Amino acid sequence: MTVPAQGAASGLARRIIVCLDVRDGRTTKGVRFRENIDVGDPAAMGRFYYEQGADELVFYDITASAEGRGIFLQAVERVAGSLFIPFAVGGGIGTVEDMRRVLLAGAEKVSVNSQAVRRPALIEEGASRFGSQCVVLGLDAARDPESPSGYRVFIDGGRRPTELDALAWAVQAERLGAGEIVLNSIDADGTREGYEIALTRMISAEVGIPVVASGGAGRPEHLAEVLAEARADAALIASMVHFGAYTVREIKQYLAGRGIPVRLE
């Protein structure tokens, strides 16, 4: 009885995801001169972007100490109570128990990166315990002509090269049960000159799970480019909005004007 959709085959919007770094329970960058909010409070910042129309948020814990991790979990709980969109948590996740803690604190998704490279079974364990939709692979890649796909996987915050080819690792992660890939280009990261289009297009075309483009966003055109040309399912942004150059809503209005389906309400 299901009838084929008429017109557009899908009403699914491309997602705009805001990424926040958290150290010792405090967000490390923030809009300085807007609204009357505590820019160091992850819950206040999360709420700020929720109200601007962010589709999803990611909180990366860049804390080094064990005490800091406890404070981070408390921050995650406060975030969960202050916004009603999905959010992911990453940074220092190495065991199923680590995953359980952040999910219990109220996160929808857990992002694994270096620890999954060291021990790929982590993805499998997380997916079978909590479901694939919970397990996000963070993949840091940099150009390397000696790697078969032209891109090599790096770990430990992009500092340490691995033996893994970026495309092969993405495909393997999907097979292991990852539900989504956040694909970060080390070459583009911090340049604000645009996402790494070739890398994003290659990985997104090859895997059957959503790919979130990350690294290099500086202007709304960059998001249009990576969502339309590189077929990313979502785009991650950080400094573009943290320093007040744009709001999420302004970016989405621009994308809508370019014919890219976004959630504007």
Added chain:
Amino acid sequence: MQVAVVDYGAGNLRSVEIALRHLGADFASSKRPEDLAPAPRLIVPGVGEARAAMEALEAGGLDRAIRKFVASGRPVLGICLGAQIIFQRSEERDTPCLGLLPGTVRRFPAGLKAAGLKVPHMGWNRVFHRGDHPLLAGIPEGSFFYFVHAYYSEPADPALILATCDYGLRFAAGVARGNLAAFQFHPEKSGPSGLRLLANFLAWEPRERL
């Protein structure tokens, strides 16, 4: 207590609780049938896999508890996996389900990938109403809701369909009959529209029973 939430180890229990707390609802989550039975309304949440969910429900006697609750005429809301297991059968590991509504839960066809549509269907998609229902009150036609799923329900009776969504095919985003309503998306993660839907459920006085 205003509403009970069935705790059978499903992934999104915490998110549902947080949204209910935000709405000021007096709720209790429990895995014990005797705790659920006296509640004025019931939510069956869920993220995960149909077979595991049915096994968990059956092991705790929760399948019977849910059936009895629905039969009592009090309002029941299914969310995501909780909206799938109310049908007769799921293609996910060919699992017999609760059979409260006639129909089958199917996997999105493999052909979607060729059309550039990935499975799971993950993200915000537009939901269109079929007629009026108290649970959709105040929610504009075509509002976005957050979905994460690889399976969708195919009701045997089109009259069960309350709302639809397009993802390669048109599927039932919401179904309802009598005192039972269920949605494939996650109202607890769908911003103001989702909170409105949950608030509508908390105020819902069904005029008929399933």
